[in-house]
Amino acid sequence: MSKPAGTPLVSSSAPMKRGTASTAEGKGRARPSLSSSLVLLAPLTSRTSDGFDYRVLLLKRHAQSRTYEQAHVFPGGNIDPIDLDAAAWSSLFPSDASATGPSTSPGLSASELQxxxxxxxxxxxxxxxxxxxEPTTDSAAAATGxxxxxxxxxxFxxxxKTRWREEVHRDGKRFIDLLKTLGEGVKPALSSLTHWSRWITPVILPRRFDTHFFIAVLPPSFAPASPHAPTHETLVSSDGVETSSADWLTPLEAIGRAVAHTEGLTAASLASTSPPATAAGAEPIILHPPQFNLMAELACNHRSLASLLEPGSAAAAAAPAAAAAAPVVxxxxxxxxTPQIAHVLDGQGRERRATILPGDDEYAYEAGVGLDEVMERVERSAKGGRRNRSYVLAPRKGQVGLTVEGCLRENVVDVLGRGWxxxxxxxxxxxLPGGLKL
Structure with a gap:
């Protein structure tokens, strides 16, 4: 199966005018492939040196991967027919097919969100x-000692575990067989996942993805029971086929290493032989716009896990032994x-290449693509100075995915809502104060 975990972007080589986002005609657009990714957070018992009480799982794409080679991404990929087979899941998730999804996920039915x-x-x-x-019932737990x-x-x-991973990779239907092997009523932890973001590849591209990002916290059952028990770091591994490493990083570590990669490319273009490394000497990494953007907002606004959680979940996170379920974001x-590519002026008056997102003053809205409410809010408000964008380098020959220099979101909460x-x-x-780069 093809697994584009995220929706990195490819830039158009067509010339563009300053402040004008690129658009495309309706006919001839490629239909985006539906996919999902998971931003997975592991709580820590003490804060890291950069001030976080959690780390985030990132997987490095294999150098020979068909999509976005060597980039760090969240785990995820294309939807499989078994995911859409409501009858196959009906015994575990009985539901009304006519029900609609929560108001925070407009345009999705409950079955689609599932x-x-x-x-x-x-x-x-x-x-x-x-x-x-999901946490099991007392009777199910009794059957497993x-x-x-x-x-x-x-x-196991x-x-x-490796055998099951390989079997599910070959045939998604084996995922249900694995759950049945673990006991009656065992089901995936859907209740711990919060719909967090949605990125759709620009319409100008021949290959597109409609990627829904979810965010979740590791449940207390992953917390080590003793100093010698497995930890979140030892419970993950790359598959050796599409990914070559599994890394738990703080959001600030991820952004710093991505910035080091970008600065390395810039230095190389100036004939430097030693591109910059991060402050800790760690290897620079590639983050495409969605991953860079999501990590930056965690780095800026959520150094504490509690700031992300539902009020009741914060207490569960502080005392995991008292709660079987994972805290919920x-x-x-x-x-x-759906990013649009433009040449714009940044806050220092420099002309930059950027990908523009809804809410930005430069974004060109289109009716019927799920942004009608945002359009109405923008029209009702006279407030300017909105920014929701990533600054990117022009793509090199043969490059898949854009190299991000930085991202900025300002004054859009009134049109996008709380959480933005x-x-x-x-x-x-x-x-930034002192010339710092988050």
């Missing part, structure tokens, strides 16, 4: 080995982001 969540959990299992399960289904799976021999309204507060990272076109 399919996307199943995809995210299945793909995370295939690509990282982490199998996220008092262990929950999650704990029973965590105790490594070779057995507070929802926000998900707006479809200001943030920035890298060279965002706004000076």
């Amino acid at each position: 399919s996307l969540k199943i995809c995210a959990v299945r793909e995370t299992f295939e690509e990282s080995g982490l199998l996220l399960l 008092g262990k929950s289904a999650q704990q029973a799976w965590n105790a 021999p490594a070779e057995e 507070r929802p926000r309204r998900v707006v479809p982001f 507060e200001d943030m920035r990272g890298g060279d965002s076109g706004r000076p």
Whole structure:
């Protein structure tokens, strides 16, 4: 299966006027492939040196991968027919097919949201080995010696886990067989996933993805029971086929290493033989616009896990032994982001190449693509100075995906809603105190 975990962008080579976002005619547009990705957070017992009490899972795409080679991405990929098979899941998730999704996910029915969540959990299992399960009932736990289904799976021999990963990768229907093997009523942990963001590849491209990003916190059953028990770091591994490493990074570490990669490319263009490294000497990484943007907002606005959580979940995160379920991230309204490519002036008056997102003053809206409410809010408000964009380098020959210099979001919460507060990272076109780059 093809697994584009995210929707990195490819720039058009056509010339563009300053402040004018690129658009495309309706006919001839490629239909985007539906996919899901999971932003997975692992709580920590103490804060990191850069001030976070959690880390985020990123997988490095293999150098020979068909999509976005060597980039760091969240686990995820294309939706599989089994994810969409409501009859196959009916015993675990009985639902009314006519029900609509929550108001924070406009345009999605409950069944569509369920399919996307199943995809995210299945793909995370295939690509990282982490199998996220709902808490089991007391009777089900009694059948496995008092262990929950999650704990029973965590105790499986490594070779057995690998075998299941390979089987599910070959045939998505085996995912249901795996759940049945773990016990009656065992199901993927859909209740812990919050719909967080949606990125759709620009209309000018021949190959497009409609990627729904979910965010979740590792459940307490992954917390080590003793100093020698497995941790979140040892419970994940790359699949060796599409990914070559599995890394837990703080958002600030990820942004810093991505900025080092960009600065390395810039230095190389100036004939430098030693591109910059990060402050800690860590290897620079590639983050495409969606991943860079999502990590930057975590770095700017959520150094504490509690700031992301529903009020009741914060207490559960502080005392995991008292709660079997994972803490749940507070929802926000998900707006479809179809980036438009433009030449703009940044906050320091420099002409830059950028990908523009809804809410930005330069964004060209189109009716019927899920942005009608945003358009109405923009029209009702006279407020200017809105920015929702990433500054990018012009693509090199043969390059797939844009190289991000920085991202900036300002003054858009009034049109996008709560959860879309200001943030920035890298060279965002706004000076930071002391010349720092988030």
